[in-house]
Amino acid sequence: MKFKKILRVLLNIIFWCFTAGVAALAALVLIYGHDLPDYKKLATYAPPVATRLYASDGSLLIEYAEERRVFIDFDDMPPQLVNAFIAAEDQNFWRHPGIDMQGIVRAVANNTLGLMGFHANFSGASTITQQVAKNFFLTSERTISRKIKEAILALKLERTFSKQHIMTLYLNQIFLGARAYGVGSAALMYFNKPVSELSLAECAFLASLPKAPNNRDRAVDRRNYVLRRMVEEGYITKEQAIEASAEELNINSGFTAQMEPEFQYFAEDVRRQLLTTIGREQLYNEGLYIKTTIVPEYQRAASAALNKALDTYNNGRGGKEKLQGAIIVMNPHTGRVLAMAGGRSFAESSFNRATQAYRQVGSTIKPFVYLAALERGMSPEALLLDAPIVGVRENNMVWKPENYDKKFLGDVPLRLALETSRNVPAVRLVEQIGVSNAIDAAQRFGVYPADMKNMNLSLALGSGETTLARLVTGYAAFINGGRAVEPKFVDYIEDRYGRLVGSGAPDMAEWSDDLTPPDTAAAGEALSDPQSLYQIVSILQGAVERGTGKQARVAGHTIAGKTGTTNDVKDVWFVGFSKNLITGVYLGYDTPRALGKGAGSHMAALAFADFMTAALAGEKNQPFAVPDGMTFMRVNRRSGASAASDPDGLIIQEAFKPGQRPNPAPRRVSAGDGSSAPASAVVGGVF
Numbered sequence: 001m002k003f004k005k006i007l008r009v010l011l012n013i014i015f016w017c018f019t020a021g022v023a024a025l026a027a028l029v030l031i032y033g034h035d036l037p038d039y040k041k042l043a044t045y046a047p048p049v050a051t052r053l054y055a056s057d058g059s060l061l062i063e064y065a066e067e068r069r070v071f072i073d074f075d076d077m078p079p080q081l082v083n084a085f086i087a088a089e090d091q092n093f094w095r096h097p098g099i100d101m102q103g104i105v106r107a108v109a110n111n112t113l114g115l116m117g118f119h120a121n122f123s124g125a126s127t128i129t130q131q132v133a134k135n136f137f138l139t140s141e142r143t144i145s146r147k148i149k150e151a152i153l154a155l156k157l158e159r160t161f162s163k164q165h166i167m168t169l170y171l172n173q174i175f176l177g178a179r180a181y182g183v184g185s186a187a188l189m190y191f192n193k194p195v196s197e198l199s200l201a202e203c204a205f206l207a208s209l210p211k212a213p214n215n216r217d218r219a220v221d222r223r224n225y226v227l228r229r230m231v232e233e234g235y236i237t238k239e240q241a242i243e244a245s246a247e248e249l250n251i252n253s254g255f256t257a258q259m260e261p262e263f264q265y266f267a268e269d270v271r272r273q274l275l276t277t278i279g280r281e282q283l284y285n286e287g288l289y290i291k292t293t294i295v296p297e298y299q300r301a302a303s304a305a306l307n308k309a310l311d312t313y314n315n316g317r318g319g320k321e322k323l324q325g326a327i328i329v330m331n332p333h334t335g336r337v338l339a340m341a342g343g344r345s346f347a348e349s350s351f352n353r354a355t356q357a358y359r360q361v362g363s364t365i366k367p368f369v370y371l372a373a374l375e376r377g378m379s380p381e382a383l384l385l386d387a388p389i390v391g392v393r394e395n396n397m398v399w400k401p402e403n404y405d406k407k408f409l410g411d412v413p414l415r416l417a418l419e420t421s422r423n424v425p426a427v428r429l430v431e432q433i434g435v436s437n438a439i440d441a442a443q444r445f446g447v448y449p450a451d452m453k454n455m456n457l458s459l460a461l462g463s464g465e466t467t468l469a470r471l472v473t474g475y476a477a478f479i480n481g482g483r484a485v486e487p488k489f490v491d492y493i494e495d496r497y498g499r500l501v502g503s504g505a506p507d508m509a510e511w512s513d514d515l516t517p518p519d520t521a522a523a524g525e526a527l528s529d530p531q532s533l534y535q536i537v538s539i540l541q542g543a544v545e546r547g548t549g550k551q552a553r554v555a556g557h558t559i560a561g562k563t564g565t566t567n568d569v570k571d572v573w574f575v576g577f578s579k580n581l582i583t584g585v586y587l588g589y590d591t592p593r594a595l596g597k598g599a600g601s602h603m604a605a606l607a608f609a610d611f612m613t614a615a616l617a618g619e620k621n622q623p624f625a626v627p628d629g630m631t632f633m634r635v636n637r638r639s640g641a642s643a644a645s646d647p648d649g650l651i652i653q654e655a656f657k658p659g660q661r662p663n664p665a666p667r668r669v670s671a672g673d674g675s676s677a678p679a680s681a682v683v684g685g686v687f
Contacts, residue, residue, distance in 0.1 A: 042136065042161065042165075042169060043161070045172075047181070047182070048181075049065075049069050049071055049287025049496055050284075050287060051064040051065065051283055051288040052064075053267055053271075053290045053292060054289065054290065055294050055295070056293055056295050056491070057295070061259050064271065065285070066285060068178075068180050071496070072171065072184040074164045074165070074168040077167075077183070077195065078196060078198060078203065080236070081203040081206065081207070082171070083236075084204050084207035084230060085170075085207045085210075087232070087233045088225075089128055091229075092127075093129075096127060097158050097159075098130070098154035098156075098158035099129075126150070128167065129158055129166050130150045130153075131174070133150050133157060135174065136169070137153060175210075177189075177209055177213035183195055199244070200227075200244040201223060201227075201245070202249075204224075204227045205219060205226075208226045209222075219251065224245045227241040261347065262300055262303035263294065263296075264346035265340055265342035265346055265350075266299065266337070269352055269355055270489050273490075277502075278501070278502075286496065287495070288494065288495060289494040289498075291490065291491045293338060293491055294337070298338045298615055301339070301610075301614035302327045302339035302341055302611050305607045305608075306327045306341050306607055309325065309604070310324070310325055310344055313599065317596075321590070323588070324343050324349075324590050325586055325604075326343065326468050326585070327339070327354065327584065327607065327611065328355075329583045330473070332477075332485070332581070333580065334485065335476065335485030336491070342356070349590075353590075354468045354469050354586070355469045355487075357468070359586065359588060360463055361564055361571075362461075362462040362566040362572075362573060363601075364471060364562050364563070364574075365459075366461075367475070367536050367562055368438075368441040368447060369426060369438045369439075370418050370536065371528060371532060371533070372433055375441070375528060376437075378414060379640075380413065380538070380539060380640075380655065380656075381414065384411070384412055384413075384414055384417050384425035384428055385410070385425065386403070386422055386424050386425045387408050387410060389401050389428075392457060401424050401427045402424070404421070404423070412425055413638075413663070415542060415640070416637060418543065419547030420548060427457065427460075430460040435456065435459070435460065442474070444527050444528075445473075445474035446470055447474040462566065471573070471584055472575055472582055472584035473485060475577065479533075479579065479582070482526035482530065483526060531627050531657045534624070534625075538560075538624075538655045540576075541624070542652070543562055544560055549561050549563050549574065549576065549605050551602045551605035551609060552574055552606075552609050554578075556621055557616050557619075558621055558622065558623045558624060559577070562575055564604075565600055568594040569594055569596075569600060571592065572586075572599065573586050574605040574607070578616060579625070581616070583615075585604040585605075585607045585608050586604065587607075629658055630656065632655055633653070633661075634652070634653055634654075635654045636649050637650040639665075640654075640663040641666055642665070645662075645665035646665050
């Protein structure tokens with residue numbers, strides 16, 4: 001009877017304790033459970049994910065992210081990685097309902113013994129589900145109310161989602177040090193490999209990080225602890241643990257997408273553009289796939305060519321300031337930027353001299369001026385007077401145009417004047433067709449802004465400012481049928497689900513297997529007629545073959561282009577092209593000053609040739625396309641007369657429009673030594 005009474009008392013105590021516990025739990029739920037966050041949104045969990053920038057060949061350039069994260073589905077998680085985290089963090093994960101009563105009792109006992117001075121490790125009792133609740137919805141404050149809310153949320157999460165989904169949330173959200181969130185990012189950060197390639201030892205190391213993610217001093221000890229726990233839980237054998245514990249941990253100091261320095265100017269320009277078009281939130285957190293236009297082999301060759309030119313000049317010269325420069329390579333038909341370097345070193349200066357530096361363009365503007373004349377019916381062999389001009393008055397100033405060689409040649413064909421970049425004939429041409437007409441072509445082609453003020457003759461000689469990118473884009477229209485193109489840095493953008501982003505998304509079915517976009521012509525009305533454009537291209541080809549651009553020649557390839565030098569040789573330029581590739585080079589000090597003795601546009605032309613030689617290696621030569629209606633005749637380069645009537649000197653092939661003909665045979669005068677020469681050749685010195 002006595003035993004029955006004791007049993008009855010114990011049962012009553014247990015009942016009332018249980019009832020009190022249930023009542024207390026209900027009270028806690030009423031108090032703390034009414035304003036819990038909307039945990040059901042985790043059904044469509046889409047964490048912030050790094051955006052990745054890729055080159056045209058699919059190689060990774062760089063990541064943009066505020067939190068480095070790579071989302072991994074549960075089915076793609078290695079089982080040993082999941083088991084390592086369970087052994088280290090929550091051994092009863094697959095069995096408990098969200099909170100682990102056994103773990104709570106164990107934690108209370110251990111912590112009590114520790115406080116009493118006994119040898120016992122302090123421990124917590126948070127389950128993986130509770131950590132998910134805290135990481136997504138709660139703060140890390142150490143309060144009873146936060147722990148209660150955490151427990152309530154954990155119970156609700158377990159009732160709503162599968163264990164696999166909860167584990168997916170946990171392994172993709174948890175902070176593992178070095179700005180890495182989730183196991184996918186941590187695998188790349190610490191071992192430079194995807195989770196699918198992690199070894200057992202590496203899995204155990206990652207599972208050891210949640211307790212002290214930024215402390216790697218005891219990395220090996222913590223990893224081995226996780227391995228022992230995996231043995232205790234039956235996930236691995238003791239032999240496997242011993243083998244894994246002997247493996248050396250080759251931990252990176254902090255892996256990032258290691259972009260080569262040559263690509264930094266391009267990548268930064270893309271980043272600035274995307275911040276404007278899609279915004280910071282989408283760029284840094286939405287896991288975009290950005291396919292850019294850059295061609296890695298072109299980029300390396302372009303950077304090497306630019307730095308070679310800069311080093312050649314800078315070596316042996318005193319002074320703290322170094323010569324700077326830029327190079328940009330474009331497909332003239334699509335506007336795709338294939339390579340770009342904006343200076344000597346992005347680490348030294350992030351200022352992009354290809355897209356941000358506005359400088360006077362010198363004689364690189366002349367092709368647009370001469371195009372305006374050709375559009376008005378002038379022949380490439382039309383004669384321009386190369387003779388002294390007393391002075392040109394503009395804006396209350398008088399200036400005297402001069403040629404670079406300080407000589408005058410008398411009447412010279414338009415072609416010869418442009419090929420040799422003579423200033424005085426250019427001034428007379430502008431006076432003949434009008435300043436506004438001469439500048440209009442440069443404006444139409446996007447080199448000068450359409451709303452330029454203070455139109456004056458000096459603009460036609462290159463006193464106006466523009467960027468290398470705008471200049472190259474203008475030249476592109478010479479060989480693409482006169483179509484205006486915009487520099488294009490990005491081919492397309494996909495979101496994390498593979499959907500194309502943006503209104504101008506391309507039709508991917510038209511792309512080739514090597515990830516190259518279709519070479520479609522730019523839309524819109526042509527900027528000029530094809531015959532005039534071809535005549536300019538032909539003259540610029542002559543400038544490379546026998547004029548001021550000889551240093552830009554590329555053996556075995558048809559090349560055209562134009563040099564440019566500003567007053568006192570403060571800036572030097574070369575813009576040139578083959579049939580399908582256009583490249584511009586600029587060199588100058590950031591604080592404009594004369595480059596000094598021996599400097600000139602040949603420096604930029606040599607850099608152009610270095611790049612194009614590499615870019616066109618192995619390619620077949622492709623002459624420029626000739627439009628219908630052109631007639632080719634052999635003429636004397638110096639007089640523009642038919643070779644039949646003036647056979648002395650250099651004979652070239654000239655392209656004439658319908659109705660155009662060579663010049664009349666020149667009148668001969670005695671040169672004083674028994675020979676004869678064209679009358680115009682004796683004016684102002686020897687050619």
